[in-house]
Amino acid sequence: MTNTTTKSIAYPPGGILIxxxxxxxxxxFGMAMVALAYYGMQERALFHHDSQLLNKExxxxxxxxxxxxxxxxxxxxxxxxxxxxxxxxxxxLWAMLAGVGxxxxxxxxxxxxxxxxxxxxxxSFYMNYWLLTGFHWIHVFVGVIILFxxxxxxxxxxxxATIEDIEAGVAFWHMCDLIWLLLFPILYLLF
Amino acid sequence: xxxxxxxxxxxxxxxxxxxxSGLALSKPIIATIVVVSVIKFLLVGFQFMELKIAHNFWKxxxxxxxxxxxxxxxxLL
Numbered sequence: 001m002t003n004t005t006t007k008s009i010a011y012p013p014g015g016i017l018i019x020x021x022x023x024x025x026x027x028x029f030g031m032a033m034v035a036l037a038y039y040g041m042q043e044r045a046l047f048h049h050d051s052q053l054l055n056k057e058x059x060x061x062x063x064x065x066x067x068x069x070x071x072x073x074x075x076x077x078x079x080x081x082x083x084x085x086x087x088x089x090x091x092x093l094w095a096m097l098a099g100v101g102x103x104x105x106x107x108x109x110x111x112x113x114x115x116x117x118x119x120x121x122x123x124s125f126y127m128n129y130w131l132l133t134g135f136h137w138i139h140v141f142v143g144v145i146i147l148f149x150x151x152x153x154x155x156x157x158x159x160x161a162t163i164e165d166i167e168a169g170v171a172f173w174h175m176c177d178l179i180w181l182l183l184f185p186i187l188y189l190l191f
Numbered sequence: 192x193x194x195x196x197x198x199x200x201x202x203x204x205x206x207x208x209x210x211x212s213g214l215a216l217s218k219p220i221i222a223t224i225v226v227v228s229v230i231k232f233l234l235v236g237f238q239f240m241e242l243k244i245a246h247n248f249w250k251x252x253x254x255x256x257x258x259x260x261x262x263x264x265x266x267l268l
Contacts (some may be wrong), residue, residue, distance in 0.1 A: 011248045021250060023256075023265040030260050037267040060209040064202065067235070071198040074212040078194065167241075174240045178232060182260065184205075185228045189212035190221060191267050 014171035015164055025139075029132070029179050036128045040191055043124070050190035052123035053118060057111045059188040062102050063180065066140075069098030070177040073147065073170045080119045080166050085154055088166075092151040095173065099144040108136055129187055136179055143173045178188050197238040204231050221268050227259040 012019045038045040076091035113119075113126075120130045151170040154161040208224045236253050237243045245248075 009248050012245040023252065028254060030256070033260070034263050034267070037264055041267045056209060056212065060205060063205045063209075067198065067201045067205065067231075070235060070239050071194060071201075074194050074241075077241075155227040171240055174235055177235050177239070181228060181232045181235065185208065185212075185224050186264060189208060189224050190216070190264065 007013055014167035018168040018171045022171065022178075025175055026178065028049050029182070030137075032128070032132055033182055036125075036132070036186060036189075039124055040169070044125065044191075047125050047191045050118075050129075051188065053116070054129070054188050055109060056114070056188050058105060062105050063107075063184050065098045065102040065105065066177050066180050069095045069102070070174055072098065073173045077163075077167055077170050080154065080161075080163060085158060089151050089155050092147050092154075096144050096147045098152070099140055099147065099173070099176075103137065103144070106133070106140075114159055125191075132183055132187065136176065136183060138178065140176045143176045146172055193238060197234050201231055201234060222265055225261050225265045225268075229257045244263045 010016050046085045064074035072091045072095035076088045076095065079085075079091055118126050144168045150161075150166055152167065204227050208227050208250065211220055212224060214220055236257075237250075242253055
């Protein structure tokens, strides 16, 4: 990608379509998080109590999983640009593993919450918790699948893989990071 | 090299906010958690997603979004 195209308003890294999706997702999740903060302001004691029942340690490890995945995904793009395809594929594999680690640990957390009776019906905090983290979980799942197909394309169809496709797929992955970087403090730390 | 240093900063910031959230939540603690979270958000956008090489339009709306959502969190909590 030349400098001219990168600096053009119509060509952000990954292409304009993925960035429109990213901003729409950020706005949607952002509005839901603002609503959570608003209700939390009205029922501060209740939200504080419910938030203390969450496992901060698991959420912190999950944050590390996601930023580690983001790091490897960004490395994969750099390696692909440097025509180091094998390393790029390896980096994508590590990013996928970090994503799978997040998904499994989150399922473990969900299991614990359900065992403790902290389902959606428990309180308005937990309704928000399940909806926000559940939709985010689905995004991470889709992100892992996208990384899988990107990796497959650069390993098996090298001549067809383009930097724009890889940047777009990786940008989706980073979007999952971005959403979690806001969900983590609002759900686990700030009440 | 920049990606590695960004990753280290993100890692340290994550541990830092997780630790300080264990203290009694006062306005300065909330402000610190929100500001550090916004910095992490910006680092992922500008370094990992390479917004730093994008047109200013994309940079501005990204920064505006993060500042607005951070300010709303701080004001409501």
